[in-house]
Amino acid sequence: MSVRGPSVVVVGAGIVGASLAYHLAAAGAAVTLVDKAFPASGATGRSFAWINVAHGVAADRARPRNLAIGDYRRLERELGGALPIDWRGALTWSADPAASERAVAEHAAWGYDVRLVEARNIAVLEPNLVAPPPVAVYAPSEGALDPVAATGALVAAAGEKGARLIAHDGVAGLDRDDGGRIAGVRLGTGAVAADVVVLAAGAGSAALCAGIGVDLPVSRSPATLLRFRAPSGLVTRIVGNDEIEVREGRGGRLLAAADHAEGEARDALGGRVLAALRRRFRGAGDVALLGVETGWRPMPADGAPIVGFAPSAPNLYLAVMHAGIVMAPVVGRLAAGEIVGGREAEALASCRLSRFGGPAAARPP
Numbered sequence: 001m002s003v004r005g006p007s008v009v010v011v012g013a014g015i016v017g018a019s020l021a022y023h024l025a026a027a028g029a030a031v032t033l034v035d036k037a038f039p040a041s042g043a044t045g046r047s048f049a050w051i052n053v054a055h056g057v058a059a060d061r062a063r064p065r066n067l068a069i070g071d072y073r074r075l076e077r078e079l080g081g082a083l084p085i086d087w088r089g090a091l092t093w094s095a096d097p098a099a100s101e102r103a104v105a106e107h108a109a110w111g112y113d114v115r116l117v118e119a120r121n122i123a124v125l126e127p128n129l130v131a132p133p134p135v136a137v138y139a140p141s142e143g144a145l146d147p148v149a150a151t152g153a154l155v156a157a158a159g160e161k162g163a164r165l166i167a168h169d170g171v172a173g174l175d176r177d178d179g180g181r182i183a184g185v186r187l188g189t190g191a192v193a194a195d196v197v198v199l200a201a202g203a204g205s206a207a208l209c210a211g212i213g214v215d216l217p218v219s220r221s222p223a224t225l226l227r228f229r230a231p232s233g234l235v236t237r238i239v240g241n242d243e244i245e246v247r248e249g250r251g252g253r254l255l256a257a258a259d260h261a262e263g264e265a266r267d268a269l270g271g272r273v274l275a276a277l278r279r280r281f282r283g284a285g286d287v288a289l290l291g292v293e294t295g296w297r298p299m300p301a302d303g304a305p306i307v308g309f310a311p312s313a314p315n316l317y318l319a320v321m322h323a324g325i326v327m328a329p330v331v332g333r334l335a336a337g338e339i340v341g342g343r344e345a346e347a348l349a350s351c352r353l354s355r356f357g358g359p360a361a362a363r364p365p
Contacts, residue, residue, distance in 0.1 A: 004028040005024075005027060005028035005029040005030070005340040006029055006030070006194075006195035006196050006339070006340065007029070007030040007032075007193070007194050007195045007196075008024050008029045008030065008031050008032070008194055008195065008196045008197070008198060008339065009031075009032045009033075009034060009184060009185050009192055009194040009196075009197050009198065010024070010031060010032070010033045010034070010198045010200055011034055011035075011171050011185060011197065011198065011199050011200060011201045011205075011208070012034075012035060012042075012199070012200040012201035012202060012204070012205070013033050013034070013035035013038070013039040013040070013041075013151070013155065013165065013167070014039075014040060014042050014043060014044035014151065014200065014202060014324060015040065015044045015047075015147055015150060015151045015154065015324060015325055015328045016044075016200045016202075016319055016321070016324045016327070016328045016331060016332075017033060017035070017198075017200035017201070017319075018033070018039060018040075018151045018154035018155045018158065018328075019154055019328040019329055019331065019332030020198055020200055020319060020331070020332050020335055020336070021033040021154070021155065021158040021163045022154045022155075022157050022158040022161070022163070022332060023332035023333050023335070023336035024158075024163075024198075024332075024335075024336045024339060024340060025158045025161035025162050025163040026161050026336070027336040027337070027339075027340040027341065028340060029196075029336075029339065029340050030162065031158060031162070031163035031164070032163070032164050032165075032166060032192055032194070033155065033158065033163055033164070033165045033166070034165075034166040034167075034169060034171060034185065034187065034192070035165075035166070035167050035168075035169075035170075036168070036169070036170030036171070036204075037167065037168060038167045038168065039148075039151045039152060039155050039165070039167070040147060040148040040151035040152065042202055042295065042296070043202055043203075043223060043295035043296055043297040043298075043324070044147045044148070044151055044295075044324065044325070045147060045148050045151075045295065046223060046224075046225045046293045046294065046295030047147045047223065047225065047295065047297075047324075047325050048144070048223075048225060048245060048247070048255060048256075048257035049144050049145050049146070049147040049150075049325045050090070050142070050143075050144050050238055050240075050245065050247070050325070050326075051068060051069060051072055051085070051142055051143045051144060051145065051325070051326055052068075052090060052139065052142045052326060053065055053066050053068065053069070053107060053112055053139075053142075062110075063347050063350070064305070064327065064330050064331070064334070064347045064348060064351065065323065065326055065327060065330070066110060066112065067330045067347065068326045068327065068329065068330055069141055069142065069143075071329035071330045071333060072085060072143075072145075072329050074329070074333075075154075075329050078157075079153055079154075079157055082153040082156070082157070083145065083150055083153050083154075084145055084146040084149045084150060084153075085143050085144070085145040085150075086143050086144055086145070087141070087142075087143035088143060088144075088236065088237050088238065088247075089125075089138065089139060089140040089141070089142055089143070089237050089238070090137075090138075090139045090142040090143075090237060090238035090239075090240065091117075091122065091125055091126055091136050091137070091138055091139075091237050091238070091239050091240075092136060092137045092139075092238075092239070092240040092241065093133045093135065093136035093137060093240075093241050094241070094242060095241075095242050097133070097134050097135045100116065100133075100135050100136060100137050101116060101135065103137050104116040104137055107139075112139075113139065113140060113141045114137060114138070114139045115137075115138045115139075115140075116135055116136075116137065116138075117135065117136055117137075117138045118134065118135055119132040119133065119134055119135075121138075122136050125138065125236070125237060126235070126236055126237060126239060127236070128233075128234055128235070128236075128281045128282045128283055128284075129239070129280065129281060129282075130279065130280055130281060130282060133241075142238065143238075144238055144247050145325070146249075146250065147325055166187065166192075169187045169188050169189050170187065170188060171185045171186065171187060171201070171208060172186045172187065172188065173185070173186045173208065173211045173212075174186070174197060174208055174211060174212050174316070175191065176212060176313075180312075180313070181313070181314065181315050182194070182196075182197045182212070182313055182315050182316045184197065185197060195315060196315045196316075196317055196339055197315065197316050197317070198317045198318075198319055198335070198339070199316065199317070199318050199319065199320065200319040200320070201320075202296070202297065202298040202320065202324070203218060203219065203220040203221075203296055203297070203298040203299075205218060205298065205318065205320045206218045206219075206298075206320075209310070209316075209318075212313060212316075213312065214310050214312055214313055214316070215356075216306065216318065216320065216353070217300060217301035217302075217306075217356055218298045218299065218300050218301070218306065218320055219298075219299050219301070220296040220297070220298070220299070221296070221297050221298070221299035221322070222260055222294050222295070222296060222297075223257070223294065223295045223296075223297045224257065224258060224259075224260045224269065224292060224293070224294050224295075225255060225256075225257060225292075225293050225294075225295065226255070226256040226257070226258065226269070226270060226273050226289065226291070226292050226293075227249070227253055227254070227255060227256075227289075227290040227291045227292075227293075228253065228254040228255075228256065228274070228277065228287050228288060228289055228290055229252060229253065229254075229287065229288045229290055230248075230252065230253065230254040230277075230284065230286075230287045230288075231252070231283055231286065231287075232248075232252055233248075234248070234254065234281055234283055234284060234287070235247060235248050235254060235281065236248070243258070243276055243280075244256055244257075244258050244273060244276050244277070244280070245257040245258070246277065253290070254277070254287065256273050256277070258272070258273050258276075260294070266292040266294075267292075269292060270289045270292045271289075273289075274287065274288075274289050297322055297324065298320050298321065298322065298324075299322050300320065300321065300322065301356070302355075302356075303322060304321075304350065304351060305319075305320070305321030305322070305323075305327060305331070305351045306318050306319075306320045306321065306351060306352075306353050307319050307320075307321065307331055307334075307335065307348050307351040307352070308338070308348060308351060308352045308353065309338075310353055311353060311354055317335065317338075317339055318353060319331055319335060321351075330347075331348075334347060334348055335348075
């Protein structure tokens with residue numbers, strides 16, 4: 001394949017890094033994707049993987065996330081059906097019906113396909129649900145995906161466009177040249193030079209930045225995924241409320257996400273969620289817990305994504321965020337335009353590291 005663009009090393013082969021590798025390679029960059037383990041081995045593989053829009057955040061920060069569904073539809077077309085997405089819609093509600101009403105009004109004003117449904121309609125949409133709430137938010141265009149399979153599909157598609165994968169070889173640090181630019185990355189097996197280095201290593205990105213004097217205000221946040229054996233069709237859509245999020249996975253499995261109280265043992269959490277499922281759904285008496293997994297997702301200090309060139313390292317590009325599953329295709333597309341095409345993405349204006357103080361990033365020469 002003829003490569004026209006810069007050489008780029010993408011650090012981290014979760015779904016964000018895989019999407020970046022694919023979009024950068026498609027834009028003509030010579031891409032090397034590196035991971036200390038293997039694709040989707042970190043937080044990605046333990047994600048509930050719900051493709052949705054932002055709720056309760058400022059409009060400027062919601063903008064890139066609200067592009068997610070359209071970008072996933074685009075990726076489906078580009079990858080020719082290799083992306084395993086189930087567009088079954090989502091049904092959510094709050095204990096306060098007024099909160100659900102506000103959510104519908106806000107997103108409808110943005111042009112998002114969302115509806116307020118009453119208890120009788122909720123019972124039709126989710127027939128096994130016990131005691132439907134008075135009102136709920138129905139988003140028919142939302143969906144979920146198999147994050148491990150999706151990451152694999154993106155890595156494979158990136159490979160078809162010339163990207164190479166280096167797995168089981170962690171990045172020990174970033175190298176600067178005499179001019180202060182990032183010269184490349186140091187792996188356990190040697191160095192890889194690059195015109196641009198992209199950090200998509202989740203919470204691990206902060207330590208790599210610290211090694212070159214860049215303060216990346218990101219901490220680790222636990223995300224707990226529970227897997228259950230359940231009758232097929234027990235839950236027909238993505239269902240979420242103040243207590244639990246649940247959806248049907250592949251092979252007669254239910255997947256659930258729930259807040260993990262500090263100090264709560266995994267068995268206790270599993271028992272609590274299992275009790276909630278049996279209480280909430282008819283026919284859930286035979287549901288059985290199969291496992292509880294915790295992934296450590298990156299959480300920026302203000303909760304919003306950090307995407308863009310680092311101010312003090314002009315060829316270091318950051319792609320660190322919560323809701324990485326949701327944001328992966330959007331960030332991949334827009335970042336490739338910034339890195340290869342030199343087109344500053346207005347939709348990412350609220351995502352820059354400079355919002356925490358310091359100068360804005362300069363476009364690398």
